Amino acid sequence: MSLLPWFVVVWLFAVGLYGIVTSRDLIHQVICLTVIQSSTYVLLLAIGYRRGAAAPVFATLPSSSSAVDPVVQALALTDIVVEATVLALLLALTVQAGKRFGTIDPQQLHALRG
């Protein structure tokens, strides 16, 4: 059971990569990239997890009590921000590709470029 999160990490990464390689649609490909990135959230949060510990918010919790690692949670937040920005840029590129070439199938885009 304690290995489950690591398997989820590997599975999300592999399945996202498979999606990117076999995709026939740029938007689908971008979504697959976000699936890969979500594997990093699971990895970060699983690393900082401590059994039986509380969230690192000491509003009502005494500051001496055991809490999970706030550093990896802050990193996950950074990760999400970066994902959102990458997503926006890639979708903007997709819009332009669709406008210019009339298709968003990456394999046909390749053929168009020759």
Next chain:
Amino acid sequence: MNAGQRQWFFGCSLAAFVGLLLWGVLGLPPLGHYRGPYGDAINQAVVAQRHATDAIAAVNFDYRGVDTIVEEFILFASVAGCTLLLRQQRDEEAGMARTRALEGRMGQTSAAVTALGLTLAVPVALLGWYVVTHGQLTPGGGFQGGTIMASGAVFLYLAGEYVTLRRLNPPPLLEVLEALGAGGYILIGFAGMATGAAFLQNVLPLGRVGQVNSAGTIWVISMSVGMEVAAAFVLLATEFMEQALDLRQRRRI
């Protein structure tokens, strides 16, 4: 290389890669047995040192403050890139003529969607501001609250009030807000240097633990980031919205 060969090649490399990744993660400490010293050090020090009760916001805006400046500028650069990519093409109309043209392209929004959008916009934006200003106390902060605030504007777009908003000409205002938010963070950093301390050192009065105006610069930076993030996401939504309207027009021709 044809598609079949490519898949075969990919399958082999994926198998090798997954094997390597599995070998790597299986060497990690078992789940639930956290060993790193940094998380514990911050958890024990954060309330006494920074008077902040949310350790994550304290890490983001204080202990790792310089990283977050870079993160914020990634967002800034990405929005600039999107604006550049989605900018008007030369054959597309400019300025108010464009706004009027967009008006004609808006579809009819149903009354129920309009009512719901208009009702939700302000409470959602307010909730976002609440999350921004309470980031140092409970889960929240500039990034989370900023996106919630931006979704208030998205509700207005959903309500079909896009053209009304466009007439108020929000992009220049949003750009100023975004720049103020991003620049404000750096200015707060320099405030530390002006008093003889280090860049981004928490030099403001820390206040009482649990109060809204506590935690010194964490609170101020959180609001600055919230403003930047909200403006950035509204700007992004605006750009994509205009692009969609442009494409709708093209399809009609």
